[in-house]
Amino acid sequence: MTVLQTVLIGLAPLFLLIVVGNLLRREATTLHISHVPIINGLVINVTLPAMIFLALLKAPPMSRSALEMPLLLIGAEAITMLAAYGIGRAFHFPKSSLGMMLMAGTFGNTAFLGYPIARSLLPNMFPTAVMLDEFGMMVVMYVAGAFVMGAFGHPDHGGGSPKVAIMAFLRGRLFLSIVAAMVARNIQCPPILTTPPFLLAGGMIMTSLAYLAQGTTPLILLAVGASLRPKAALSRPKSIILPSVLKLIFCPAAFLGFCHVAGVHGDMLRIGALQAAMPTGVLASVLCERSKMDGSAAVGTVFATTILSAITIPILMLLLR
Numbered sequence: 001m002t003v004l005q006t007v008l009i010g011l012a013p014l015f016l017l018i019v020v021g022n023l024l025r026r027e028a029t030t031l032h033i034s035h036v037p038i039i040n041g042l043v044i045n046v047t048l049p050a051m052i053f054l055a056l057l058k059a060p061p062m063s064r065s066a067l068e069m070p071l072l073l074i075g076a077e078a079i080t081m082l083a084a085y086g087i088g089r090a091f092h093f094p095k096s097s098l099g100m101m102l103m104a105g106t107f108g109n110t111a112f113l114g115y116p117i118a119r120s121l122l123p124n125m126f127p128t129a130v131m132l133d134e135f136g137m138m139v140v141m142y143v144a145g146a147f148v149m150g151a152f153g154h155p156d157h158g159g160g161s162p163k164v165a166i167m168a169f170l171r172g173r174l175f176l177s178i179v180a181a182m183v184a185r186n187i188q189c190p191p192i193l194t195t196p197p198f199l200l201a202g203g204m205i206m207t208s209l210a211y212l213a214q215g216t217t218p219l220i221l222l223a224v225g226a227s228l229r230p231k232a233a234l235s236r237p238k239s240i241i242l243p244s245v246l247k248l249i250f251c252p253a254a255f256l257g258f259c260h261v262a263g264v265h266g267d268m269l270r271i272g273a274l275q276a277a278m279p280t281g282v283l284a285s286v287l288c289e290r291s292k293m294d295g296s297a298a299v300g301t302v303f304a305t306t307i308l309s310a311i312t313i314p315i316l317m318l319l320l321r
Contacts, residue, residue: 004314007313007314007317010120011113011306014112014221017217017221017225018225018228018303022225024222024225025225032226039222039223040220040286043216044286045172050209050210052174052178052181053181053209054213056134056181056182057185059127065264065268066128066131069131069264069268069272070132070135070136072136072262072264072272073255073275074140075254075255076255076276077107080247083105084102084242087101091238094294096152097293099288099291099293099294100298101243102144102148102152103148103284103285104247104280104288104298105246105301106144106247106251106284107137108137108251109278110133110136110275112282113279113309114132114275114278115129115130115133117313118271121270121274122271125271128271133275134178138283141281141283141284145284154291154292154293223286224303228300229300239294239297244301244304247279247280247301247305248279248312249312251276251277252276255272255273269320270317273316274313274317277316279305279309280298281302284298
């Protein structure tokens with residue numbers, strides 16, 4: 001299977017779910033735009049914490065270099081955010097659109113799209129892909145997002161105070177799921193927990209968490225489809241084109257620059273570049289919607305970068321062969 005075929009196979013189901021969500025919203029009897037905040041809340045507070053907990057709990061031990069890879073991705077994201085801020089100011093973007101540029105131009109779909117493509121192209125590097133997603137993107141997106149929402153979001157919708165947003169993240173279920181997984185990985189299991197009743201109960205809990213985790217991708221992509229407002233987004237093409245260029249070209253280029261300085265090469269370089277090149281993350285658009293930071297442009301950027309990544313990702317992988 002060629003690189004292009006693998007990427008297209010990974011993209012097609014995601015794109016179809018977005019289309020289904022948009023069609024259901026147009027039908028209005030099944031999925032209404034007012035349902036989107038409810039779906040997003042369910043994902044952020046229930047299904048996504050379950051997915052994060054299981055991914056971290058089951059990840060095998062990794063080398064020191066694999067654990068350092070998220071730091072390189074964080075560096076690329078920091079440079080990208082600075083570039084997004086400078087470009088937004090140069091184009092005189094309003095406050096809300098500038099916040100959207102910082103989020104949509106920086107943070108990628110490293111889980112929903114990154115996981116399946118990583119498993120197809122570089123299956124031996126999948127644990128590193130998980131670390132890049134969880135610690136190089138997910139945690140950073142929420143911590144940095146707290147400051148972005150505080151500085152650029154609407155005061156009544158998550159904006160106003162970065163300190164309040166940070167504390168809300170630390171108390172949130174996403175962060176708690178990360179802490180719980182890391183604790184569970186590193187504590188010695190008491191002997192009583194290895195007895196049949198406890199093993200049976202633990203198995204049922206893990207199965208329930210797996211069912212919840214499986215609901216994350218379809219729920220959030222249906223919500224993205226329902227949120228799509230093509231006319232509103234296309235009326236301001238710069239608000240989509242600029243973050244798309246940042247996410248698909250600038251961010252992976254910055255990451256490759258950091259890898260060159262750090263001496264990273266081989267499959268480690270390829271898996272990192274692959275995650276850095278993922279299209280705009282649907283969760284970034286969710287945060288933009290929640291904080292009233294030009295949500296229509298953020299959703300439009302998710303849609304545009306997801307389609308364009310079918311071209312940019314194969315080119316990147318071919319260049320790194």
